[in-house]
Amino acid sequence: xxxxxxxxxxxxxxxxxxxxxxxxxxxxxxxxxxxxxxxxxxxxxxxxxxxxxxxxxxxxxxxxxxxxxxxxxxxxxxxxxxxxxxxxxxxxxxxxxxxxxxxxxxxxxxxxxxxxxxxxxxxxxxxxxxxxxxxxxxxxxxxxxxxxxxxxxxxxxxxxxxxxxxxxxxxxxxxxxxxxxxxxxxxxxxxxxxxxxxxxxxxxxxxxxxxxxxxxxxxxxxx
Amino acid sequence: xxxxxxxxxxxxxxxxxxxxxxxxxxxxxxxxxxxxxxxxxxxxxxxxxxxxxxxxxxxxxxxxxxxxxxxxxxxxxxx
Numbered sequence: 001x002x003x004x005x006x007x008x009x010x011x012x013x014x015x016x017x018x019x020x021x022x023x024x025x026x027x028x029x030x031x032x033x034x035x036x037x038x039x040x041x042x043x044x045x046x047x048x049x050x051x052x053x054x055x056x057x058x059x060x061x062x063x064x065x066x067x068x069x070x071x072x073x074x075x076x077x078x079x080x081x082x083x084x085x086x087x088x089x090x091x092x093x094x095x096x097x098x099x100x101x102x103x104x105x106x107x108x109x110x111x112x113x114x115x116x117x118x119x120x121x122x123x124x125x126x127x128x129x130x131x132x133x134x135x136x137x138x139x140x141x142x143x144x145x146x147x148x149x150x151x152x153x154x155x156x157x158x159x160x161x162x163x164x165x166x167x168x169x170x171x172x173x174x175x176x177x178x179x180x181x182x183x184x185x186x187x188x189x190x191x192x193x194x195x196x197x198x199x200x201x202x203x204x205x206x207x208x209x210x211x212x213x214x215x216x217x218x219x220x221x222x223x
Numbered sequence: 224x225x226x227x228x229x230x231x232x233x234x235x236x237x238x239x240x241x242x243x244x245x246x247x248x249x250x251x252x253x254x255x256x257x258x259x260x261x262x263x264x265x266x267x268x269x270x271x272x273x274x275x276x277x278x279x280x281x282x283x284x285x286x287x288x289x290x291x292x293x294x295x296x297x298x299x300x301x302x
Binding site for chain 1: 244289291
């Protein structure tokens, strides 16, 4: 399994995302924002950070990077794509996922270990979890409030496309406590919390996040 | 050359915590009577004469604003 991990100017979590891929016995393939090239990978992770300094809006400039044009085309053909934090913001700006992420409702940057409930374990990235399982992974974002219009929220809820929901107090004002969503096909997933920081109890709060990368392994091998 | 102004504002139904923080600070600073503040973005573009309105609208809608959460207006002004 070859998994591309994109680096933009201002990306922070590409190295941890690559490490998570290797923990799941995958080969991590660095992808550069300026290249029109996915290097033949089976899946792509768009990692967290502050691409282009979050200028204009988070993800608004990264969304037009050359490599993203390839990611959009591949995702629409069914390639598994995971957007974490800034990566989620980029996928939303690219219209691969509906809605938008806005400034946290209390304005504070939130940095803490966060419980999430797995609401959909049928996506390319979540089959290793039990439906309804609760996992603990870091959340670290200033613009993580998920917003969408009422019709979009109804569609997401009705089609089971909310993948993760915050447990307990809503950390950022996200509508319906939404932490992560998927597209209609289930190959594209975006979430604000960071599963790649929770793959080994030595270096994270848990190893609960590793399940996302092991799920990908299953879906790629099956395909 | 012409100057074009693009104003981008959060949609009314979208929570604007930055505007609220400004509104909450004003009474503390001794300014009374301000009941609400909305915070947005103001862009000034220097534009060649052959750029048409449709192109300007496309720039605003696809890049300067995110129509999921923001409204935008484009107007030509005296430079």
